[in-house]
Structures are given as structure tokens and as C-alpha cells.
Amino acid sequence: MTQQVLADAAACTDAVGSATGKPRPDTAGPLQVPGLAYGGDYNPEQWPEEVWAEDMRLMREAGVTMVSIGIFSWAFLEPAEGRYEFAGLDRILGLLEQNGIVADLATPTAAPPAWFFRSYPDALPVDRDGRTLWPGSRQTFCPSNPAYRRAALRIAGVLAERYADHPAVAMWHVHNEYGCHNAACYCDTSAAAFRTWLRRSYDDDLAGLNHAWGTTFWSQRYQSWEEILPPRVTGADPNPTHRLDWRRFCSDELLSLFIDERAVLRQAAPHRPATTNFMVMQNFDALDYWRWAPHLDIVSNDHYLISTDPEPQIDIAMSGDLVRSLAGGRPWLLMEHSTGAVNWQHVNRAKRPGEMYRNALAHVARGADGIAFFQWRAAKAGAEQWHSAMLPHAGTDSSVWQDVVRLGADLKALAEVKSSVNPAQVAIVWDWPARWALELPSQPSGAIRYQTLVRDWYAALWEVGIAVDFVRPDSFPHDRYPLVLVPSLYLVDDAGAANLAKVAECGGTLAVGFHSGAVDENCHVRLDGYPGAFRRVLGIRTDELFPLLPDEIHELAGEVPPGATARLWSERVRLDGAEAVASYAGGPLAGGPAVTRHAYGTGTAWYVATCPDRTTLADLLHRICQEAGVRPEPGIPGGVEVARRRGADADYLFLIDHAGLGADVAAEGVELLTGKEVNGLVSVPAGGVAVVRVPH
């Protein structure tokens, strides 16, 4: 079937639609904030009112232009069901307006009040083991519960009506971090909603579902829709397609809550843009944001560092590129990050001198038009009392405060980069269902992590300053990028496989990582040899997989750096038109191909059938870039991150020194942070940042 699809895809001129095929909402206007937005979550109800005046004064001192308010204010605004108290929020919005600060006004629906659960105990979520999760935290609700949905839409509607025309309100902030704590609920209400979703997805065809899920095995065949349950805890491994569809359902179920809240807000204030804060960062994978992004007027993201990550700067850059890609290449907002430590990891490390500044400008370098933190003033009490803030417990006599003030001033100096875009010649395929499927139980190796595989490939390009966009397999015209990288794509449907094959067939370069193309959208193995969907374009055939044990490392030979090794994965690859670029020097597959290159159509397709060490992978990917005609930014010293935003009249060259050594980089133009002219060389301060306006 796949080969037929590939043959049908022979024409190189087909257009491909948008990521979801749905139009982006276009009734809302842009975010009305001068320059780059700057601020954070503002939770003044935690403090007596006499503190609010000081907040305003210090916000002005720091250059704050926008704050997110009301995110956890449900109990403050609706202390009893149907009884509203808006006097406090009125005063807060009035103060912001007087001080020239706009509000990103949230619907408070991520944290229902205690009264809600007394009245509607059935709305409490149930985990996979059948345990009820009780109130006392946040986001403790079942996404499918009708009482929750009614209550959420009611408070959203009342807020929207009251503040639709308030001059301080610039944007709606819908909910908060959807799916952060309740991405999946396994209660009976959610089970019924899952069945409704399945009947819609399978056109009410139970036989079709039985086929898709492969229920004939292990006596899992369903005779009625009512027999289907969420994938609750089981004694042995669950059905993989059942699990995969469950993850799709859970993402869609939360999306439906967003869409309904958004509709209520739009009805009251059609021209005011709305966002919700995504969590594109390495430890969160609950939602398929490709399906979400078209429903947002402005895409925003929260990003936090993981304390044990030795190179968090790579995670920031990758997150920023992915968020920008979700936004369709348009600018986006960093809605939350931290000035220092968070409070939700085992050990929460503070940021090193200059690190917060570099983090913030790295997001701007990747297309962010606003920088915000959780939160404005560090809390004395409550669950996040040890989370850092713009104004720390120590007050203004602190390094953090000095850094916050400096960042505000420097973002003002960068105002002109607003709305500029990030050009890229390389696309990396990113797909949430492929990630979910790869990490299901009962796979050939439980040691493979999607995020790690993609980041390994991304890092090789980041190190030399090659810009990338992220794409879905079938969401981009095959001739848009001269080079398309597919680090990991275990699951791919026929349309996605055909689009990727056309990249090479029509003159581009395609590079595919191991164990890709193995299954279709229903997790059915593509037969007659791996990597099924890409066998023909790659010119190879694998007849058996040889995942490696944790300590198992094999040397590589061929066109690889001295000492090159492979770990994690290997396959018995047979050449079927491709040439071997590298092969195994030892182990059970000694002499067999580990990296292949195939001339296909008028282009080239590479297969990386193992996980090479970092140096070898970088060497290989740099060669692939070079052969594809993709050049790094020239003259960038090691340890300096480079990114380029393109405006109408100039490029903006961001140079960020992570090595702490400082560097001189060739450039012509004006360095915006100092205002100095650059004639030939710009100095990047040690551990600092330079941004050069380079006229076209």
C-alpha cells in the first residue's frame, strides 16, 4: 500500500495545506503593547492592598508593560456559586491603567474553588489506578465533567461581559497550562466521553475500531461501544492503539474546553486576541499542540529549565523554534519562565550570574515578541512560596531585582525587532502522536526517548548556527526546504510518508533516523521490511532490529571521525540502491551498514540506522547540510549561540555567549543594546549578549 502511495506521489508540484486544514481565527486584532512586552504573572490578591501601590511603582521602575492577572482568582472572584465580587479586580485593573500597564486577563478556570467540589464531587478526577484526586491543589477537575464545563464557561462569560471594553485589558489568557496536572482522567464520565470521541473518529464503525486496534488478539474484541473503557491500570501491557487513541482523545478533550471558553470570550469582545500558555519544554508531552495552535490568536509558551540539564540553552532554543513554528512562523510570547529557581524539582538550582538575561534574550532571538515570568512578587505563603519571582523575597536590594530592571531596559532597546521573523532553510519533523507511539509499552527498546533523539539532531545544527523550523510530516510543501530532517518518526501515515519522500524525489535532501516509518497511524506494522514507509526512498531494507543494551557500544567504520561509536540501537540493513557511508566495526552486525545514502529522484535520502555518539552525529549532519547547500552562520566562535531575525529593512543578529569567554564576531551595523556602531567586529561580552541590526 505504501509503495503505491509513493508512486502516486510522483508529481513534484502538489500543494499541501495548513497543519490542520482549519483556518486561523482572524477576527481578533493584534496585541496592543508598544515594543516587546515585558512582565509576569501578577497575583496581587495574595497581598494587602497597601502593597499594590508599591507594585505599580516598582513595575514602572522595571519597565513592565504587561501583566497576566486573575489566573488563579476563581475563589477571589466567585466566593460562592453565582455570587461575584469584582471590586478588587476593578481596583487592580484601574491601577494598571493609571500606570500604563496592560492586562492579560485570565479566565481563572485552572483552579476551581473549594465550594465547587463540595457541590460537584463527581468533578474530581480519577487516576489510572482508580484513585480519586482530591481538592487542595490546582487543576483538580475532570476535563469531561459537565458541571465543571458549565461553571468554567459561566465565570469566563461573566468576566468577558464585565471587562470586554476595559481599556487596561489587552488580551485574554484562557485557563493556565492545560493538561499540566490533569491531562488524563479515568473516571466513568471520561470513559463515556472517550466512547463518544471514538464513535466520531471511527464514523460509528465498531468493526473499524476493532480492526484498527487489532483486538482479535488476546480476546479483546468489542461487541458494543459500551464495553470500551479508558486504558486503566492492567496486569499486562495494554493494547497499543487503545493507548494511542486515548492520548489523542485526552488532548482533544482539553482542546474542546479551550475552544468553548474562547468562544464565550469572542462573543463578548470579538476583536480582543486570546492566548493560552503552552508548555513546550522537555518534560511535558500531554498535548498535540499542532492541533491546538490554529485556535489561538497569539501563541504563547511557558518554559522552565530542568536543573539536571547540562545544556539548558539548547532546550530553550529548540523550544523557541518549535513554538514559533506552531505559531506559523509568526512572533509569539514567552508567557512564563523564571528569574531563578523553580520549586517543583528535586533540587531547584538558582540561575548563575547572567543566565536569566541570556535565557530571556534567547527566547527573543527565536521569535518571542514578549518576555514574562512567573511571577511578579515572590509569595510568602502557599504552594509556590519557594518559586523565584521578579521581585524576590529579599526585595529590591538583590541581584535578581537588578537583573530584572536591566532586562526591562534592554528589551526596550530591542523594540524594533518586534514582528520580525526567523528565516530557516532546514526543517525538522516533530509529531506528537509519533512521540506517544514510540514510547508505548512493549516496544523493541524501552530506552528510546523521542525528545532526546530530536534534541540530539537539533543540537548539531544549533552548535553551528543553522536555523531550523519544525514541521509536521505533511504540513509543508515538499519543496519549501532544501533539507528536511526526520530524527524520529516511528509512526507516520501514508500522506506524511509521501510528502517526505517527495522532498528527496524532487531534488531536496531527506535524512531519516532509525526505527522511523515502522507503523501507520493505527500502530500497524508496515510489512515486508523496515523502515516500511521510507524503505523505497531510502533504498534500503531492514529485516531485523537489534536494539542495544544500556552499556553496549559498537565502533563504527567508514566515512566517520576516528573513534566513532554507536549505542542504543542497531538494525540489520540490506542495501537496495543506497550506498553505505558508515558500517559496524564489531558486534553481531559487523560489516553491515549503519549510515546510508541514496540518490533518489533528483535528490538524496540518508538513513541513520543507529544512534551515533554526539561528535559523529554532528559530523554527519554537518556533512549532510553542506551537501544540501545549507551553510552555517560564518565566523561564529564555539560557545556563542547565533540566531537571526529578519525585519522589513534589516536583519537582527543575536549573539549569545554561553562559554563565558566573550568573543569578537564579524558584523556591520548597529549594536542595539549599547547603541554603538559596528564597523567590522562586534564584541559579545563574556556571558552576555549582542544584537546587531544589519541593514539589508
Ligand SMILES: [Zn+2]
Ligand atoms: Zn473524568
